Amino acid sequence: MSGLRDRLAGTLDRLVDASPLERLLISVASLVFALVLGAVLIFVSGFVATCNSPVVFIPGVGYGCYNPIEVYSTMLQGAFGSPISLGQTLQETTLLLFTGLSVAVAFRAGLFNIGTQGQMVLGALATAVTVLWLGPFVPNNAIGTIVVIPAGIAAGAVVGGFWGMIPGVMKAYADAHEVITTIMLNFIATAIAFYLVNNHVGDPSSDSVLTETIPAVAQFPAAIDGSRFSFFALGAGLLVAIGITLLYTQTVIGYELRTSGIQETAAEYSGVNAERNIVTSMTLSGALGGVAGAMYVMMAQYRWQTGIPSLGFDGIAVSILAGNNPIGIIPTSLLFGTLKSGSLAINLSLGVPTELVEVIQGLIILFIAMPEFFRLIGKRSGFGSDTPATSGGEQA
Amino acid sequence: MSADDESADGARPGAAAVHMDGITKRFPGVVANDDIDFAVDRGTVHALVGENGAGKTTLMNVLYGLYEPTEGSVRIDGVRHEFDGPSDAMDAGIGMIHQHFMLVDTMTVAENVVLGNEPTKWGGFATDRAQAIEETKALAERYGFDLDPTAQIDEISIGEQQRVEILKALYRGAEILILDEPTAVLTPQEVEGLFDILEELIAEGKTIIFITHKLGEALEAADEISVLRDGKLVGTVSSAAASQEELARMMVGRDVLLDLEKPAAQRGDPILEVEEMSVEDDRGVTAVSDVDFAVHEGEVFGIAGVDGNGQSELIEAITGLHQPSSGTITFDGSQITTASRSDRIGMGMAYIAEDRQKRSLVMDYDLRRNGLLGCQRLPEFSNGFRIDWESTEEYVDDVIDEYDVRPPDPSADAHSFSGGNQQKFIVGREFERDPSLVVASQPTRGVDIGSIEFIHDRLLDLRADGTAILLVSSKLDEVRQLSDRLAVMHDGEIVAVVDPDAVSEEELGLLMAGEQPAGITAESARVRGGESA
Numbered sequence: 001m002s003g004l005r006d007r008l009a010g011t012l013d014r015l016v017d018a019s020p021l022e023r024l025l026i027s028v029a030s031l032v033f034a035l036v037l038g039a040v041l042i043f044v045s046g047f048v049a050t051c052n053s054p055v056v057f058i059p060g061v062g063y064g065c066y067n068p069i070e071v072y073s074t075m076l077q078g079a080f081g082s083p084i085s086l087g088q089t090l091q092e093t094t095l096l097l098f099t100g101l102s103v104a105v106a107f108r109a110g111l112f113n114i115g116t117q118g119q120m121v122l123g124a125l126a127t128a129v130t131v132l133w134l135g136p137f138v139p140n141n142a143i144g145t146i147v148v149i150p151a152g153i154a155a156g157a158v159v160g161g162f163w164g165m166i167p168g169v170m171k172a173y174a175d176a177h178e179v180i181t182t183i184m185l186n187f188i189a190t191a192i193a194f195y196l197v198n199n200h201v202g203d204p205s206s207d208s209v210l211t212e213t214i215p216a217v218a219q220f221p222a223a224i225d226g227s228r229f230s231f232f233a234l235g236a237g238l239l240v241a242i243g244i245t246l247l248y249t250q251t252v253i254g255y256e257l258r259t260s261g262i263q264e265t266a267a268e269y270s271g272v273n274a275e276r277n278i279v280t281s282m283t284l285s286g287a288l289g290g291v292a293g294a295m296y297v298m299m300a301q302y303r304w305q306t307g308i309p310s311l312g313f314d315g316i317a318v319s320i321l322a323g324n325n326p327i328g329i330i331p332t333s334l335l336f337g338t339l340k341s342g343s344l345a346i347n348l349s350l351g352v353p354t355e356l357v358e359v360i361q362g363l364i365i366l367f368i369a370m371p372e373f374f375r376l377i378g379k380r381s382g383f384g385s386d387t388p389a390t391s392g393g394e395q396a
Numbered sequence: 397m398s399a400d401d402e403s404a405d406g407a408r409p410g411a412a413a414v415h416m417d418g419i420t421k422r423f424p425g426v427v428a429n430d431d432i433d434f435a436v437d438r439g440t441v442h443a444l445v446g447e448n449g450a451g452k453t454t455l456m457n458v459l460y461g462l463y464e465p466t467e468g469s470v471r472i473d474g475v476r477h478e479f480d481g482p483s484d485a486m487d488a489g490i491g492m493i494h495q496h497f498m499l500v501d502t503m504t505v506a507e508n509v510v511l512g513n514e515p516t517k518w519g520g521f522a523t524d525r526a527q528a529i530e531e532t533k534a535l536a537e538r539y540g541f542d543l544d545p546t547a548q549i550d551e552i553s554i555g556e557q558q559r560v561e562i563l564k565a566l567y568r569g570a571e572i573l574i575l576d577e578p579t580a581v582l583t584p585q586e587v588e589g590l591f592d593i594l595e596e597l598i599a600e601g602k603t604i605i606f607i608t609h610k611l612g613e614a615l616e617a618a619d620e621i622s623v624l625r626d627g628k629l630v631g632t633v634s635s636a637a638a639s640q641e642e643l644a645r646m647m648v649g650r651d652v653l654l655d656l657e658k659p660a661a662q663r664g665d666p667i668l669e670v671e672e673m674s675v676e677d678d679r680g681v682t683a684v685s686d687v688d689f690a691v692h693e694g695e696v697f698g699i700a701g702v703d704g705n706g707q708s709e710l711i712e713a714i715t716g717l718h719q720p721s722s723g724t725i726t727f728d729g730s731q732i733t734t735a736s737r738s739d740r741i742g743m744g745m746a747y748i749a750e751d752r753q754k755r756s757l758v759m760d761y762d763l764r765r766n767g768l769l770g771c772q773r774l775p776e777f778s779n780g781f782r783i784d785w786e787s788t789e790e791y792v793d794d795v796i797d798e799y800d801v802r803p804p805d806p807s808a809d810a811h812s813f814s815g816g817n818q819q820k821f822i823v824g825r826e827f828e829r830d831p832s833l834v835v836a837s838q839p840t841r842g843v844d845i846g847s848i849e850f851i852h853d854r855l856l857d858l859r860a861d862g863t864a865i866l867l868v869s870s871k872l873d874e875v876r877q878l879s880d881r882l883a884v885m886h887d888g889e890i891v892a893v894v895d896p897d898a899v900s901e902e903e904l905g906l907l908m909a910g911e912q913p914a915g916i917t918a919e920s921a922r923v924r925g926g927e928s929a
Contacts, residue, residue, distance in 0.1 A: 005480065250785070252778045255768060262760055268717055269747070269755040270770040271738025 012378040015371060023323065026371045034367035038360040039068035045356055071346055071360075078345020079338040085345065087227025090234060091300055093337030097237035098292035099315025100322065100329040101244060102285050106178075107324040108248060109281035110261030115167060115182025116289040117312025118189030123160030123290025125193045127297045128211045128304040129201050130155035135215030144217035149298060152218055153236075156294030157287040163189060164286015165279060172275035178282065186312075194306060203303075210305035220299040233299045240288070244326040257281055289315075320376070321369050339364060412474075413438040413572055413603040414459065419468035421454050426815050428454040429465070430627040436572075436620075438473075441594055441604045443614035443635070446624035446647055452607045455624070456574050459605075460492045461485035472572070491565025492574040497557050499549045499564075506532040506545035509563045535563055540596050555586035559593065566602075573597065575606040577704075579613055591617045609703050611643045612909055623647055644872070644905040658856060661880040664693030667833050667864035668714065673723030675709040683709035685888045686723070691833065696855065696865040698879025698896065700872060702908050706888035707868045708750060711837045714866070715747045716740045728832055741770055746831035748822055750838040750868070752815075756822045759811040763801070766810050767792035767825055774829065791828065799824035800850065816847035823851050827858060834858060837868045852878060872904060886910040 018026065046055070046066035054063035055070070079089045099116050106113035131152040138144035167185060170176040194209060196202075203212040220230035247254035260267040260277040267274055289312060296311070297304055318336050322328030343357040414436040421429040429451045436442040444452045457463045459470060461479030470477050472488045479485045482492070499508045510528040517524040532545040541559050549557060558578065565573055579587045594604055594617055608614050614621050615635050623630040623646040630646045668691040675684035684706040691697040701707055712718035714725060716737035724733045732740055741747075747770075749755035757766050768788050771777045777788055789806065796804045799820045801813070810818060823839065836855065840848040855878060859865055869875045875882055875896065882896040884907040892907050906913040 251782055252772050252780060255765070255772055255783060259758055259761075259769070263754075263758045265751075265754045266756070266758045266769060268737070269749055270772065271716075271736065271741050273736070 012374065015375050016378045018375065023372070023375075027321075027368050030367040030371060031364065034364045035072065037367075038363050039072070041359065041363070042066045042068045042071050042352070042356065049353075051351065066350070066352060071350060071352060074346050074350055075339075075342035077342075078349075079342035081345075083224045084226045085341060087222075087224040087229035088341040088344075089334075089337045091227065091229040091337075092340045093334045094229070094234045094237050095292055095295055095300065095311050096314055096318050096333035096336050097234070097241065097329060098288055098295055099311045100318035100333050101237070101240055101315075101326055102288035102292060102312075103315045103319035104322070104324045104326055104329060105244060105288060106281055106285035107319060108261055109257045109277065110264070111168075111171070111278065111281055111285070112179050113164065113167075113182055113282065113285045113289075114179055114316065115164065115185050115189075115286070115312075116292070116315050117310060118182070118186035119160040119163045119286040119289030120293040120296065120312045121186075121193050121308055122163050122189045122293070123156035124293030124297045124308060125196065125201075125211075125304050126159035126290070127152040127156040127294040128214060131214045131218035131298070132201075132212060135218060138217060140215075140217055145221070148215070148218045149220065149232075152298055153291055153294045156290040156292075156297075158290070160290015160293060161283045161287030164289065165283040168279040168282025168286075171282070172278040193304070197304060197306070208305065211303050213303050214297065218298055219302055220295075228299055228302075230299050233295050237295075238330065240291075241326045241330055248326075253280070317365055317369055320372055321365070323372055323375075335368075336365075412436060413472070414605070415471040415474070416455070416459060417469050417471065419455060419458055419470075420466045421451075421458055421463055422466045424811055427627050429458065432468070432624070432627075432629045434622060434629060434632075436603055436605055438603050439598055439601055440619040441598060441606070441617055443618035443621045444605060444607045444624065445609055445611060445614050445621060445643065450624040450647075451627040452624055453576060454627075456492065456576065456605065456607060459485070460490060460574060486568055486570070489569060489571035490574065491568060491570030491572070493558065493561045493565060493576065493578060495576045495578075497561050499557060499560060501550040502548065504546050504548055505543055505552070505560050505563075508549060508560055509535070509545075509567050511564070513568060531567070532563065535566060539563075539566070539593065539600065541593065553586070555589060558586075558590065562593065562597075570602075572603045572605070575604065577607050577609075579608065579610060587613070609647075611640045611647075611702070614643070615640065640909055641902050641905045644908070645901070658877070659860065661696075661859070662694040662862065663880070664862060666690040666692050667728055668866065669724075669726040670714065671724045671726070673710075673713060673720045673725065675706070675713045675718060675720045677709055682721075683888055684713065684720075687888075687890050689883060689890060689893070691864045691866050693832075693864050694859055694862045695880040696859055696867055696878050698875035698882040699866070699868045699885055699890075700875045700882055700904060700908060701870070701885035703870045705885045705908075707870075707885055708837070709888075710885070711750070711835060711866075711868055715745065715749075715835055738773055742774065744830070744832040746826035746829070746834045748819075748826055748834070748836040748839045750841065752818055752822055753811075757810040757818060760809060762809050763796065763806045763813075763821060764789060764792050766821070767795065767806075769825070771825070771829060776829070792825075795821060795824035795828055798828070799854075816843045819843045820847055820850065823854060827854055831858075831863060834863055834865045835868075836865065838870065839867070840869070840871070840874060848874075872901060876901075876904070884908055 043064060043066060046064035047062050049065040051065035054065055055067040056064040058064065078085055080086050099120060102116045102119070103113055131148050134148050134151055138147050163185065167176070167178045167181040170181050171178045197211060198209050201211060203210055220228070220233050222228050223231045248258050256267065256270070256272045257277055257280065259270060260272055260274050264274055267277070292311060292315070296308065314336060318329055318332045321332040321335075339361045343361055346352045346357050347354045412435040414434070416432060416434040419429050419432045419434070420427065432451070432455060434455065444455070446452050454463065458465045461482045461484050470479070472490070477484070477488050479488070500511065503511070506525070506529045509532045515524045515527040515531065516522060517527075529545045536543045536545070541563065543556060543559055543563070549560065562573065578590060597604060606617070615638065618635050620632055621635050621638060621643065622632040623643060625647060633642070670687055670689050673684065673687050674682060677683040687710060689697065699707055699710070709718060713720040716732070716735060716739075720733065724731060726732065727740065727745065728743060730743075732743070753759055756769070758769060761769075768777060768783065772783065773780060776791070778784055792806045795801065796806060801817050801821045801824070813821070819839070826834065834855070839851055839855070843851065852874075855865060855867070867875060867878055879896045881893055882899070883890045883893045884904065885891070886908060887910060891910065891912070903913045
């Protein structure tokens, strides 16, 4: 019993102390392992499914419907096989990049923002309302676009930032835990947006809860025919990722936010107002969630409508998977974008049920995220290199 | 269930209740316990005294199973144990009462006592509250505790909460009780009550170890006293044969330091003036009351005292980490009572914090980033927005070079350095930016002798350059040798300001214990008079 415990504790120690290269290797190995396990799962499920053209027959067992290699190749095809599917993948990637960065900014400052979803929903609505209002005042050409799109992004950022600031203030000055408040504010955000669109800013000619289509000047110029993906949006996301990296490595405020997150007592020693930093971090995080909403409206949906996908929640996984490193979020959002658009194709062209596709997706995320997750937990629970007791402190 | 029956249960007759043999506990850069042999006889009260950081809590955490010792073994009643965690230690009859209580505020006394070992009914489906109350009541009566089992925790006093903690340990069958600084949170009357309880427990055959740094209490309540210093056991004495002076000497050690070349002070204008300042700690208890003093250019103003007599709160108020509840602080001619910490840094206040791993360093940052800690908004290091990494690196290289930080690797993380090298780095970072006031709190705690000498020399260099230095240390030798004037703190007050060359160690020891030795009053009056002149 105790031998097992020691070994587990030792593994956790090693995981916490792992170098960046080791962590990358762990992630790649996890991906391979998840794909292999997924393949087995797909293959086995094929024997309980019914289909017209089985791919394999095993005497005594029966007909198998799914060929794992075909499933994976269809997934890759679906993600990258045509310009349109590539556009779909990159569009998902762009949106996840923003929500992932939103989560990462808070995480770096020691805060867990579960509220990116709500910040995105309200930011998206602010963007839609702003560009719908602004549309008639600007010329219907490139100049109009140069005015309207930044205005739409700014509106999303301001409202999302405000929605992120609320749990920040509650955390800093009333000790309300941000995990609880941000989750609750997600519901409130969705309800407020629904109410506003349903009663005040919605499209009166429609029975559904949605706004009018935003004017063409507010739509990101599409890069690929048949897809709404825009290189401008992706480029903006990459710039933000670089910007956040610079913020944390080159600027005083970034240094202070990060120090507050890593070791609050030392941050206080260095003259940082930890409370104000909490509000700042949450506002910044919320603003990025709002920008994700703006991108969603101006690149993906061209309007606000209920049932906004859970990009904000996916952003949590994207960020954790990247170890909350802004540059690391670029590949992880691409991975998630690929899974999202690729799995759609598996269902459509192979008839593999969406539930099974989600299981495969879940496996990949779980396998890659778990080592990082345990690393994070291990670090917080004091594994890794031992640290001595501060006298009089609570150790139990 | 008499004490005799229990001691017969698997115990070897005549063996000590607790026997820790050759315990060594190493953390990266620190040897917290160094080959400690520690034994406690059954049915006795044993006090464990020593400065903060001497290794008392670490040793007890080893006993309680929270830490695995690097070397050494633990025997309970002569039987060897290897604890994997506190629950193993509890099974072996060890209970620990932490300084900060671990009770559920919204539950009753009885519910807290049985928590984790609840009596059940309906075949284990429900907690039998009636029985819990009954058992708690019986237990409290047996040990003479005055407690209402149905009272809610947040409605009873701190002293009563402590009794609940003790009951909780007894309920789980503890034979050996460890109390970590049990008197720190109590009023004097509650302390007396606690000592009565300890007597009661001893009469019932229990064994008690309590951690303290208050020597008077150790002498009053304990049968034997073990003194730890810098992770080593200095000695174990019988309280009947020991005196406060002797214990103080064992605790702080002497003849450790070489004599310093200290030229006469070139005292200038006052830089820091503290007037009628009081500070409350986080619990709202007055930690510093009505303190008055000034620190001048070119002098070292020392503050001596047993740890926990308000020094930490005083320092945090001066450095801007804690708001005083009343009084004023003036720095370099301007009122800074409510100024932010970063304003104080900007005005030239350097600060060596007492807990370097918590405050003065970010353990997961390399030295380069740590060199920026506290300096990040100073014009030499940034324009307020963008960090000037180039000059930061130069600065860090200078500090590493000038202060002999080893290994001289600015990209190594702080936690990979030894305590002495960490401290040399902090001292260098704080001193090299040319401060007008240095607040140094325990600047040589847990630091090797070579580094101690080095840090002392640098402090005196700054003093020769006209810097004002406020030095707090629980090492008597250190404050006596370095200080030009020495204040003694006891129970939140400055009880005397003395000339460190004219006062004996014995007299200081008495002052630290809150007593007024003959002749000192006149002495302090002389020095105080000199100050105002």
